[in-house]
Amino acid sequence: MSPKASHASSTPSPATRPAPNATSRSTSPSSTSPTARSPTSSTTSPFPRPPAGGTHPRADQAPRPRSPPSVGSPRASRPSTVATTPLSAKAGVPRGPAMRWTTATLRAMSTQTSNAPSATRRGDIHRWRNTLIATTRDAPSDAELPSHVLMSRAGFIRRVGAGIYSYLPLAHRTLNKLCAIIREELEAAGSMEMLMPSMEPMEFFAGSKRDVDYGDNLFRLTDRHGRVAALAPTHEEIITDVVKAAVTSYKQLPLNLYQIQTKFRDEFRPRAGLLRCREFLMKDAYSFHLDIEGEGGLDEVYETMRTAYTNIFQRCGLDFSAVEAESGPIGGSASHEFMVNCETGEDTIMVCPETGYAANVEKCEIGERQWSLDHAATAEHQEHHTPKMPGIDLVAGALGTTAAGMLKPLVMQPAEPADDRPAWVLVTVRGDHDVNEGKVRDALGYAVKMGDEKAAKEAGFAIGYVSPRMVEKVESSVLVIDHDAVNGPTWATGADKYDHHDTGFNWQRDMAGVFGSASATDETPHARVRIAEVRNAEVGDPSPRAKGARLEARRGIEVGHIFKLGDKYSKAGDFQIMDKDQKRRHVIMGCYGIGVSRTMAACVEMSHDDNGIVWPVPLAPYAVVITLIKPEDEQSIDTATTLAASLATEGYDVLIDDRAERPGVKFKDADLIGFPLRVTIGPKTLEQNSVEIKSRSAESEAELVAIDDALEACKRRL
Structure with a gap:
């Protein structure tokens, strides 16, 4: 049984599990109809009714809000389709221990994604007064980039020291959603999650000579016994040692493992908020193979992981490019970076407009050009x-x-x-x-x-x-x-x-x-x-892919990097296995990283306006904020909690703004934080039996919608 199917069989589904702030839902196929969700539903109400004898949760009587799922919780990593119907079953792909995870398999398992949340997940309902959301008017004095300014002002992050930040509840929710997407796609690609230590004995780095390659960027510490260790920026050495102890035969390969963990880098000058800090959240995966080519080889799994990365960033709503890249101190024969296209990015991407060739400026080739040593001197020395x-x-x-x-x-x-x-x-x-x-x-x-x-x-x-x-x-x-x-x-x-x-x-x-x-x-x-050729490419240089074409440049933020490592680390760790001919061979490796906290910041760099952040729905801490003009008004409370329960039933996370603040303050905070949808409820809208709905996008206008149509109107806009 696959990990997903196993998890689903041992865990009650949200359709049958009692949930706080929620109404009961029917498990029959007709439960998608608003009137079929509960035996007590009214044919005139668009909202599901509470169980018999129950009442809607009131804003002032709401059950204790559930905290957002931790990065490693089952709820955070639950698949985006009903777990009892494996994706592979729909695509006619066998599942099980003998499964070969090829690029073709991944594509066969792929499904269309949308902004609609998973049908297996019930959304959260939280009250603003019960959360830690501290918006501010002023940005930190050292904040220059929009992501640093806006995430600080909107209460997502708080600076602790140079390049060190606390992730406050809003940021933690967004990180959890990003991690859930990553987990789903990596599981579909055949990767298994694990966790390695942050502190790594220095002899591991010395063996691969990365203590020299990283130089002062490597955090080093010495314990009371004089033993030297490092706070790991990546884990190639440790994962090689772990797998070496467990894998002895080619029959155990290929193997693909990943972790999501805090990493460290002793930046000389931390800057740009989460884009260049000393402590950050990262996903790093490692694959092990007997060969580079062929079934189960590095090339095949590398392409599978590249497809998984494409799916991840597409689901996050990012405008990105996959470009050829320099491997740097990690090493390897080839690598690709995933860049969020953004004018404030610190990386330069060189592009051939005629062929689509794209590469980091450090990797970009330059097309053929004439040169000669045969030049007579035209001036005296x-x-x-x-x-x-x-x-x-x-x-x-x-x-x-x-x-x-x-x-x-x-x-x-x-x-x-x-x-x-x-x-x-x-x-x-x-x-x-x-x-x-x-x-x-x-x-x-x-x-x-x-x-x-x-x-x-x-x-x-x-x-x-x-x-x-x-x-x-x-x-x-x-x-x-x-x-x-x-x-x-x-x-x-x-x-x-x-x-x-x-x-x-x-x-x-x-x-x-x-x-x-x-x-x-x-x-x-x-x-x-x-x-x-030993120089960086520049705008106007000949394209290496099209005769007569000239290279152009754009800016980007690196959010992912994948590498073909070859046998660099298996040789350093003397990791060999027996092949089918009983010959010992060094294992071939691949490495695949995503800067998780960096991706969150890059999304803000890409998607914001003068009023604040504009979150894509999949990463927004809450999809909907319900703003109460008069939070003490009984009818407003009832309408808000009923709509919130309906949205949560559909899988959307909802924040009810029940603060005793002026409406203008609430509207500005909602725009600053970047909730994709704002629903405003007050005595004036209720007089018209309506609520006001406004999308966060700049071109959106507020619209009055009948209460009975509010749920469907929200879903259309999300």
Whole structure:
């Protein structure tokens, strides 16, 4: 039996379970009709009636509100279809232990999603006076981005320290809903939930060398016995150790595990609220395979997880793109980022408008362009005194050129020293371009990092005034040059002494020992020189996918990242299994992350207006707020609680604003928080036997709706 079916068989369904603030519901097929929900229903009322002998809950007599489900509760992760009818049964897909979770299987199991909540879940009804919702007029002084400003003002988060936040009830409800969507889609993709410790012994990171890769971003601590540990940013090492202890045969693979847990990153400058903080909520999944290709291989499961991620972000109502990405310190052969398209995003996405190719600027390829070493010098070499001129633009102006006419050599070092590697790597790009460390790694075959300034000076580099000529002067060094940086007759560059620059530099004339006998397009003109694409792509660069097309740029916020890890961590942890030929092989891994708290903030960045947040229905803390103009009015209370019970029966979460506040304050708070739908009830609307309904969207106008039609009117707008 599948996990979903097992859960459903052992847990009373909401249709038969007594619920607070709720009326009884019939389990017959006709229960979708308002008049069929209760034997005592009136044919004239659109709302379900209470059980015989009961009364509607009054706002001043309401049962104790249920707290929102915790992240790991069954209610938070309940499937979006009736659990006793498995999705696979509808699609003709077998379920059970022998199930192969392929991309085709996932697609067969997929169903159309909508904003309507699950039929198996009863909505919550809460009173504003019983919740912790503290809206404020002013934003924190350090808040710059809309998500930071609005989530602070609307009472979702509260700053505790630099990059550390409390999630208040509204945020917790939204996070629970997001986690429920994630759980449903990952279970459909064949992933099983678990939980690993936040504190990880440092020897795990040392084994994979990520203690070096993460550097100061890794939180480190030492216990009373002198043992060093880290607060984990991800869990590749631990999950490898866990699975290694349990899996010994290829017959136990593929295996896919995930967790939703708090992670830590020692950001140098935490900023932007939840988008760049030191403690955050993350979902990380890990898959294990015998092979990369074939059934159950990494490629197949990677595509299944990519489809699951697409489903997750679509269900959240996000405008997003899946783009090729650089793997960074996690490593691996390939990766994709899921970016929320947003102008305030800190990431740059390069796009080919003709083919749809999209990649993070750190990964984006550049189309073919002409280059040649065969350029005769057009100016004499001259040295210039350039004191106190930090920065390319200032120097270029003094030398009578532009940043594009200058060379920018950066002094770097191998990230991991080795006997067969040089001590120094001199990477040279055009002055208006930026070095791409990932492309340098690909050109050399090993990762690099910025050189230690003190050691570089001791080696003879005049930091800030370096020229490519230093590769001939410094032993154990190599020179890597970008294609665009060789394609010109003369350049301005450093003079290899402080406060001085040169003009008229020519590669073949001034470095004849390196380039004198090289052919015009030789990418390895010397044993210590590589010519390759080592810069970031820019707007207007040739597209790598369509001849004649030019790259464009847009901004985005990374909310998910998936990786093909290969055997990096299984080798580090010596995780091998026996294959069918009784040969020991390192396990192949994949890694799949979602920044849960970051996704919540990215949604606000994407969806807000001058009045506040505009939540998509699936993530809203409450789908409906019922605003009472006079909370002491008996008829208003009865109408509100009856409508709330009906909406809850349909699965919608409802907040009744019963505060003794002016209507204008309540309306502004509702807009600030971003409830998708506001229902206003007061003596004036009741005189017309109506309620006022208004959607949060900017173009929506308030509309009077007859009380008998209120439930259906709300459902149409949700």
